[in-house]
Amino acid sequence: MRVPVTLSTSLCVVLLVFAGVVTCSPVERNPRRRSQSKSLCAQLIQPSGYPCSEHSVQTKDGYVLALQRVSAHTGGDIKAIPGPPILLQHGLFQGGDTWFVNSKEQSLGFILADHGFDVWVGNVRGTHWSHGHISFSEKDKEFWDWSWQELALYDLAEMITYVYSITNSKIFYVGHSQGTIMALAAFTHPYIVEMVEAAALLCPISYLGRVSSQFVLRMVNLHLDQVLLAMGVHQLNFRSDIGVQLLDSVCDGHMDCSNLLSAITGKNCCFNESRVDFYLEYEPHPSSSKNLNHLFQMIRKGTFAKYDYGWWGNLKQYGRHQPPAFDLRRIPKSLPLWMGYGGNDALADLKDVKQTLKELQSEPELLYLDHYGHIDFILSVTAREEVYNNLIGFFRSSGMFST
Numbered sequence: 053m054r055v056p057v058t059l060s061t062s063l064c065v066v067l068l069v070f071a072g073v074v075t076c077s078p079v080e081r082n083p084r085r086r087s088q089s090k091s092l093c094a095q096l097i098q099p100s101g102y103p104c105s106e107h108s109v110q111t112k113d114g115y116v117l118a119l120q121r122v123s124a125h126t127g128g129d130i131k132a133i134p135g136p137p138i139l140l141q142h143g144l145f146q147g148g149d150t151w152f153v154n155s156k157e158q159s160l161g162f163i164l165a166d167h168g169f170d171v172w173v174g175n176v177r178g179t180h181w182s183h184g185h186i187s188f189s190e191k192d193k194e195f196w197d198w199s200w201q202e203l204a205l206y207d208l209a210e211m212i213t214y215v216y217s218i219t220n221s222k223i224f225y226v227g228h229s230q231g232t233i234m235a236l237a238a239f240t241h242p243y244i245v246e247m248v249e250a251a252a253l254l255c256p257i258s259y260l261g262r263v264s265s266q267f268v269l270r271m272v273n274l275h276l277d278q279v280l281l282a283m284g285v286h287q288l289n290f291r292s293d294i295g296v297q298l299l300d301s302v303c304d305g306h307m308d309c310s311n312l313l314s315a316i317t318g319k320n321c322c323f324n325e326s327r328v329d330f331y332l333e334y335e336p337h338p339s340s341s342k343n344l345n346h347l348f349q350m351i352r353k354g355t356f357a358k359y360d361y362g363w364w365g366n367l368k369q370y371g372r373h374q375p376p377a378f379d380l381r382r383i384p385k386s387l388p389l390w391m392g393y394g395g396n397d398a399l400a401d402l403k404d405v406k407q408t409l410k411e412l413q414s415e416p417e418l419l420y421l422d423h424y425g426h427i428d429f430i431l432s433v434t435a436r437e438e439v440y441n442n443l444i445g446f447f448r449s450s451g452m453f454s455t
């Protein structure tokens with residue numbers, strides 16, 4: 053089946069999550085589309101009545117990242133007590149907006165602010181909100197020369213250090229999908245993890261060897277990551293022509309792409325289809341082809357390791373022929389962890405999650421939802437009752453709340 057040039061709404065849904073698309077006509081027509089100049093605070097958070105301030109941090113390798121700080125709704129029912137800082141880290145092809153795109157009652161970012169947390173919103177390099185660099189522009193291939201390894205060791209390390217120093221407090225962490233890969237890699241470093249009080253991981257990923265998504269496996273088998281890099285495509289932007297062609301080549305005659313959302317992420321129980329146009333005003337965000345390549349290396353090799361530059365490249369980069377692995381056993385047993393994962397998640401597969409659990413020293417609190425898919429954990433219309441109340445209970449039990 054060929055993907056038509058004007059993509060259907062259900063196809064567009066997919067893009068949000070993993071593949072992104074390009075010519076979703078509702079996006080182009082929508083006058084409220086994400087503005088090029090307005091900040092995330094001004095565009096999405098302040099209009100809902102929440103005080104929000106923009107912050108920026110610079111990474112060791114020169115990227116300028118935006119962070120937003122959100123506090124309790126001034127007119128809300130729940131009393132605004134000054135709470136501990138909490139950093140929210142989005143997943144692949146998403147940005148900090150992802151925590152605020154449902155209603156105030158449904159979105160984790162707003163809910164945490166209502167509960168008195170001092171909410172900080174991370175945005176990794178390359179996303180719409182964090183596209184600055186001290187010497188490169190997005191047009192330079194050097195700008196896109198990174199994978200989740202740099203997101204973990206530079207972006208996340210810098211954001212955590214910044215929030216820690218401004219608030220003078222250890223911080224809580226919430227990550228989704230790629231935001232959990234970043235955390236699990238970064239937390240193996242003592243100087244980072246010592247600034248973290250406790251962490252909640254939605255769709256936790258370290259190993260990807262058992263990914264069951266047919267769509268992703270087909271991309272891996274077609275070596276689309278290597279093809280992109282060989283073609284000199286360094287920025288992975290599904291709002292471009294190449295993004296459309298990529299999807300087309302995956303679907304063409306080989307698989308039923310009529311329900312791409314399920315094909316990519318697994319079946320999501322509680323996704324609000326009538327909100328897709330609004331989601332598409334913000335997402336998908338760009339990432340790098342090298343990042344896709346690194347993720348596909350993990351699928352091919354079943355490892356949780358640094359980027360594989362090949363035999364000689366590794367020797368030059370790491371002084372050895374194989375890239376060093378991230379050792380989950382180095383995450384201190386004393387770090388309280390909570391994990392939410394779903395039976396229909398085709399990306400964070402149950403067998404891979406079990407492998408992660410086996411290697412961690414600590415025993416995380418677990419919330420398993422049989423009917424949840426990969427994006428239900430951030431966008432489900434019932435996530436508040438099914439996931440977030442439990443997650444907030446976990447943080448509250450840590451004792452950092454004075455009341």
Ligand SMILES: *[C@@H]1O[C@H](CO)[C@@H](O)[C@H](O)[C@H]1NC(C)=O
Nearest residue numbers: 155158324325326327330433
């Ligand atoms: C789904 O989204 C629509 C459009 O934004 C909204 O009116 C509706 O209330 C949402 N449904 C649920 C169950 O939240």
